[in-house]
Amino acid sequence: MSQNCLTFNDLTLGYHSHPAVHHLTGAVRAGSLTAVIGANGSGKSTLMKGIVGILKPLAGAIERDPASRIAYLPQQSELDKSFPARVTDLVSLGLWPRRGLLGRHTAEDRASVDKALSGVGLEGFGNRTIDTLSGGQMQRALFARVLVQDADLILLDEPFNAIDSRTVTDLVALIKRWHGEKRTILVVVHDLELVREHFPEALLLARQPVAWGDTSKVLAPGNLLRARQFHEAWDENAPWCAPQSDHHHGDHDHHDHARHHKGAA
Amino acid sequence: MGTVHDFLFAPFIDFGFMQRALFGALLLCLSSCPMGVFLMLRRMSLTGDAMAHAILPGAAVGFLFYGLQIVPMTIGGLIAGVVVALGAGAVSRLTIQKEDASMAAFYLISLALGVLIVSIRGSNVDLMHVLFGTVLALNNDALTLIALICGITLVLLAIFWRALVAECMDPLFLRSVSRLGTPVHFVFLGLVVLNLVGGFQALGTLLSVGLMMLPAAAARFWCSRVGTMCLVATAIGMAASVVGLLLSYHLSLPSGPAIILSAGVAYLLSMIFGTRGVVQDRMRRYRHRTA
16 A cells, blocks of 8 residues: 555546546556546546545545645636735745644745745745736746645646746656655646656546556557547436445445456556 | 814813723724725625624614613624624535625625614614714723724634635635635634624724725735735724724714724725825836836
8 A cells, every 4th residue: 555645446526416537446656657638528637626635526435645745736726816925925835734824934944935936947036926927937836836835745737738838848847856756746738748758657537547557558549539539518317327236335345346447557 | 282282182181982982993993904804805895794784683683672782782793793604604615606695695684684673673863873883982891892802803813814814815725735724714704793793883883894894995005915914904994093083073073984984085095196006007007127
């Protein structure tokens, strides 16, 4: 278990009892760098929300080492750019896991915030108000916050959307640095070239997991074709997904549940 | 110098009721102005208004049984306010309905109930008392109550400051690192109710919101950080209280509206002349730096 940072046991996540991630089983190795890919509506963001715990599973379970620290950069940030705060204040939010509600921010903490800012190429931006940042600068600042969070598990949901190539290069370099520091990283990416070039592992979703493992194998034409052939729309009359042999989820050995949608390809 | 003294200080030195009014209003500013800043930053500026209406039936029930007395009316108002705040908050967090809609529904029900109850027993004059307050008639009980509310607010604000800022700035982030988001929201709503109930004695249910929101809205034109914004809002609120009381004394105006109108003038001036106000904004538009 210690090798795995995250384990999915026949996980189903969704909304209004319609699955968005359907029967996902498998494990994310500690220290791995995985690209989560798939068409729009294939369940990538939903999976991220499930891992963070914002969305509760409809069925199955996610196991995560409770001691592990998690950093999550959502696709649609609920960040209020008009809030009267400086860039430093935004990045300092990342100190929360370390200092919590009442812990004092020490000189060391402030130094780590400054270091994170220069780490993402935002030296001298500390005193700017957040409403003056461009899209790319904001994304850099949010990466700086992830840096400050010093997390074991990092979830980035489409971090390269509407970001220019230079910034993407910088941010990918940062992700690789985290990878070198043995952090576990899951990144939702659309650009398959980027995935081929920089991500050793990939998980291809089309509501069901289509393939999971070595990037070169996952991105095989056959898999991509299969991933494209899924129906994004919900079917209101779809039959209820039959439970596997039992209604009382829980203490059964989860290998019994492992079904034909086995994660690893 | 004599006239200045007569105008500015004599009313407060010579008259106990003026001292009490000043003391009560200043205490109220200390706690309710920062509340107003957070309400504004959370785009809940009108929620204060709604909550103030929501307090009415509780206060009215107290009034119905005990007449115009502070303790029963306060307790009643507190209960009604908390019920509405929790109800509206819970509906928005548990269902698809957003908080503005659920708040509107709850406060309208509450307000109708309140007016109904007051009209069963009281005359219109009594209703005016409930609605527009009696800052010049603050007794010791009322002052103690306001001081208590002020203390509780400041302590809780200090404890939950970081969470409140995080919840305003980036609620999804707070949810990803902590479970405090929802509790903080309810603590905050509770404090808003508490401050409105405190203000309701001094300024009445309708105008207590003014002392909460107007200084906060004015402070927005001067500051770019939330901490300073709270301080500036409090200062503006206090200044408005002093000016309002003096005006009401010298010109025989009703005190509550005088205070709120003073704050209103501060708001208009800030909007025009503030560092982030209209004039500065215009000036800046025609000048720019090279980088």
